[in-house]
Amino acid sequence: MFDNSDGGVGIELRELTKRYPGQSAPAVDAISLDVAAGELVVFVGPSGCGKTTTMKMINRLIEPTSGEVRIGGEDVLRMRPDDLRRHVGYVIQQIGLFPHLTIAQNIGVVPKLLGWSKTRITDRIDELLGLVGLDAAQFRSRYPRQLSGGQQQRVGVARALAADPPVMLMDEPFGATDPITREHLQNEFLRLQRELRKTIIFVTHDFEEAIRLGDRIVVLREGSHIAQYDRPARILGAPADDYVAGFIGTASTLKRLALITVEDVFPADGGPPPAAGLPEVDTAATLREALDAMVANGTEEVAAVSGDIRHRLTYHDVCQAIQTNGREVEPSGG
Amino acid sequence: MVADTLTGTDGIAAAGVGGAGTARRGRTRFLLRHLGTPAAIAAVLGVLYLWVHGLRLDSIERRTLNYTYMHDRVIEHLKLTVVATVIVIVIAIPLGVIISRPRARWVSPVVLALSNLGQAIPSLGLLVLLTIKFGIGFKIAMFGLVVYAVLPVLRNTMVGIQQVDPTLVEAARGMGMTRMQVLFSVELRLAVPVILAGLRTALVLTVGVATLATFVNAGGLGDMIVNGIKLSRHPVLITGSVLTCCIAFLVDWLGNLAEDVLRPRGLS
Numbered sequence: 001m002f003d004n005s006d007g008g009v010g011i012e013l014r015e016l017t018k019r020y021p022g023q024s025a026p027a028v029d030a031i032s033l034d035v036a037a038g039e040l041v042v043f044v045g046p047s048g049c050g051k052t053t054t055m056k057m058i059n060r061l062i063e064p065t066s067g068e069v070r071i072g073g074e075d076v077l078r079m080r081p082d083d084l085r086r087h088v089g090y091v092i093q094q095i096g097l098f099p100h101l102t103i104a105q106n107i108g109v110v111p112k113l114l115g116w117s118k119t120r121i122t123d124r125i126d127e128l129l130g131l132v133g134l135d136a137a138q139f140r141s142r143y144p145r146q147l148s149g150g151q152q153q154r155v156g157v158a159r160a161l162a163a164d165p166p167v168m169l170m171d172e173p174f175g176a177t178d179p180i181t182r183e184h185l186q187n188e189f190l191r192l193q194r195e196l197r198k199t200i201i202f203v204t205h206d207f208e209e210a211i212r213l214g215d216r217i218v219v220l221r222e223g224s225h226i227a228q229y230d231r232p233a234r235i236l237g238a239p240a241d242d243y244v245a246g247f248i249g250t251a252s253t254l255k256r257l258a259l260i261t262v263e264d265v266f267p268a269d270g271g272p273p274p275a276a277g278l279p280e281v282d283t284a285a286t287l288r289e290a291l292d293a294m295v296a297n298g299t300e301e302v303a304a305v306s307g308d309i310r311h312r313l314t315y316h317d318v319c320q321a322i323q324t325n326g327r328e329v330e331p332s333g334g
Numbered sequence: 335m336v337a338d339t340l341t342g343t344d345g346i347a348a349a350g351v352g353g354a355g356t357a358r359r360g361r362t363r364f365l366l367r368h369l370g371t372p373a374a375i376a377a378v379l380g381v382l383y384l385w386v387h388g389l390r391l392d393s394i395e396r397r398t399l400n401y402t403y404m405h406d407r408v409i410e411h412l413k414l415t416v417v418a419t420v421i422v423i424v425i426a427i428p429l430g431v432i433i434s435r436p437r438a439r440w441v442s443p444v445v446l447a448l449s450n451l452g453q454a455i456p457s458l459g460l461l462v463l464l465t466i467k468f469g470i471g472f473k474i475a476m477f478g479l480v481v482y483a484v485l486p487v488l489r490n491t492m493v494g495i496q497q498v499d500p501t502l503v504e505a506a507r508g509m510g511m512t513r514m515q516v517l518f519s520v521e522l523r524l525a526v527p528v529i530l531a532g533l534r535t536a537l538v539l540t541v542g543v544a545t546l547a548t549f550v551n552a553g554g555l556g557d558m559i560v561n562g563i564k565l566s567r568h569p570v571l572i573t574g575s576v577l578t579c580c581i582a583f584l585v586d587w588l589g590n591l592a593e594d595v596l597r598p599r600g601l602s
Contacts, residue, residue, distance in 0.1 A: 061508055086510030096505025100523050100598030110509050143600030159509075169508075 002072040002087060002166045008199030009072030009166045011035040011058065016067035018053050027053050029223040030067065035216075037072075037166075038197035042214035044204055044247070050224030051203050055169050058201060059088045071167055086113055089160030089168035089198070093175045095152050097144040103129075103155055104140040110163045128158040133188060150181040157189065161196070168200045175204070186212055207247055211236065211255060219244050233259050253322055257288040262304045262313060265321040274303035274312035282306065287318050364594065371587040375580050382576050389569055398558055398570050408577060410553035414472075414544040415585070418479035419537055426484045427529065430491025431517070442492055449485040457482055457543045465550050475544070475552035482543055483536035490532025494525030527597050534589030541582040555581075 002009050012035075018028040028050040035041045043051040056062040058069055060081045069076040076084055097106050104125045111121045126136040132154040144152055153173060160168055174182045174189075190213060193200065204210055210217045211232045219227040219235065221243055228240040236256045239245040248255070262283045279297040281290045283306040290313055293302050301314040391399055398404070433441045461478045468474055498521050506516045522529075548556030555578045562571025 059508060061504070082510045082512050084510070085508055090505070090508035092501060092505060092508070094499075094501035094505075096499075096501045096508075098502060098506075098520060100600045102600070109506075109511075113510055113515075145600065 002074065008038040008197055010037045011167060011199055012070040014068035016054065016057055016069060017065050018057060018062060019065040025223060029225060031224045031226065033218065033226065033229065035199060035201065037199055039215040040193055040200040040202060040213060042202045042204060042210040042217045043220055044207055044210040044217055045220035047205060049220045049222055051220050052171055054224045055171060055201050055203050059085050059090060059169055086110055086163065087165050089165040091156050091160045091170040091173040093172040095156040097152055097155060099144050102141050102143055106144065106155060107159045107162050109159065114163055124162060128161055131192065132158045149177050150185060153177060153185055166199060168198050170200060170202045172204050211259060219247055254288060256322060257291060258286045260287045260321055261285065262287065262290055265317055266304065266311060272312055274301065274310055278303040280305045287321060291318055368591055371583060375583055378576065379580060382573060386569055386573060391569065394565055395567050395569055398561060399573060407553065407555050407557055411544055411555045411581060414475060414479060414547055414552065414554055415537065415540045418476055418483060418540050421480050422483045422487050422536055426487035427491050430488045431495065434492045434495035445488060445492060449489040452485040458546055461546055461550055470550040472552045474550045475547035479540050479543055483540045486536045487532045491525065491529050494528030495521050497528065498524045523598050527593060527601065530589065530593045530596060534586060534593065537585045537589055538582050541578065541585055545578055
């Protein structure tokens, strides 16, 4: 249906509007947005701002009142909704695994709808379970209630990926898990997305999550009006107005530190080797973690370790990084 | 329509939960749970037989307490019950599905009210009223039984489908299942335990109410009970009653068995 030989395809929204009968203000008021192929864009905003409605109009679980949706250049409103949905991955907060089907059958739902052969489906199920870090032999024939919340959400992601859709819609997928599991799932999901490069619309009301996951963030206000659409570092560094600034909340500098890794700021020549006995951080760690190590140990520098190579990272380096970052420097992987 | 549903043993990977050990233990528990009722029924029938056998029966009692007469009454009774149940299934389940659709949701409070009202109407009164209007016979008895049993099944079908987690329906729609596929492979599958519970209630109810068929000349074990009372022949009365009870227990047992076998695996 969509040509996705190289990962995802772009999504375009044009003047997309949803008006419910009997309500004076539209729930979604003429939103226009371009999402580049392979990018993870997070819709963030308060409850009732229309972010979920906007997302559901993309796979037409909610029919738009007016406007246009294009996926990979194709007009979505001219497709059969059921065909469209079979080619758009969909993950919801409640996961929605079918309790009467095994994990394998749950993952195989869309491939089966698409008429894949049994062997192809079985192979795909095993591949996907491996991809989301579940042992296929162990989990294939279990039922959803025999899995923990985190495992179920992984199956939910695997199920949405089953037919290799170029576009995924995710509605607060990690919202119902505990903080530790959530962080774990987020990290795995990022790793997965770096590999797959799907075009993803991700809805959340958790700004921290938006910063963590998004290539770009759309901050929405009432009626799905776009307050700011930019990279996380720039939203933190240069919020468009008071509304966005209010959303970021306090301690935005600390949040920005969490976006920059030690590798990002390291001088090309590596600088002088660190003294012995300093606290160590991995070069893949964020500056926030490095700062944390300094504060915890009462030092003004740490040893950045990557394999056998050790470098010195000082408090001054961190300060400098935060001043240059935000307006010019893009975060890694962005 | 049903053919392209997503469930069934031909599914993608049909395998048991847990190892062979748990499966064997499950089977043993299953047998223990389901062997009690038939054993009890057999024991009761045995005691009844020995008791009646030891009595000196007069000619009136002998006219009813013989194999041919009892066999015919039991068959009549079962026929009333089974035919009524089949009609109830054919009417109530599709109707329950229709009124569970979002567009017809407004009907559901009406059905619930009618259903509760229906249970409160004395069945004998209903049969008498029907007879005054339409006469007597098998069809009238059937009509009364169906009216009586249709409501619990209708109500349970409706409630069974409505209690399916709406997020499952949304997930199914979001993955591109058609409305029919959602109905047959998600909603109805998950409603099976509730629908079966309604059917079981209706069946047991029907066995009891079918004793009243005798008043509209439609036979059944009600003949024995009423004869026993009218002619003051306790062995006849008791035999008729015990047989009715045994059939009710048997039907309930079958219902229980069906619930266990047909309940989708994976539901707790």
